[in-house]
Amino acid sequence: MKAIPGSKCHHIPNMSSMICDCESKSDVAKFPELAFVIEGKDFAIQGKDYVLFNGPGMCIVTIKPNRHFPMAILGMAFIRNH
Numbered sequence: 001m002k003a004i005p006g007s008k009c010h011h012i013p014n015m016s017s018m019i020c021d022c023e024s025k026s027d028v029a030k031f032p033e034l035a036f037v038i039e040g041k042d043f044a045i046q047g048k049d050y051v052l053f054n055g056p057g058m059c060i061v062t063i064k065p066n067r068h069f070p071m072a073i074l075g076m077a078f079i080r081n082h
Contacts, residue, residue: 009061018061025053034063036074043082050077 009020022028031047052060062077 017064020051020059020061021057022053022059023056028053028059036078043078045077045081049081
């Protein structure tokens with residue numbers, strides 16, 4: 001995942017989270033919109049909905065991938081908006 005042009009993201013196994021490079025809280029708005037299709041209907045969320053700024057140098061992606069099934073846990077990032 002390349003969240004912000006030139007940034008890097010990496011998976012933290014113990015946290016089952018993605019951590020991305022970002023320098024300020026305003027960088028959260030630069031993360032791309034994500035859209036999910038559920039039963040033929042599009043549901044979109046913005047970076048501010050699924051990324052938490054955790055201090056200079058670190059943003060946490062709150063959507064959790066599932067390595068064993070073709071699905072993700074959308075959680076509150078999704079529920080807050082839909």
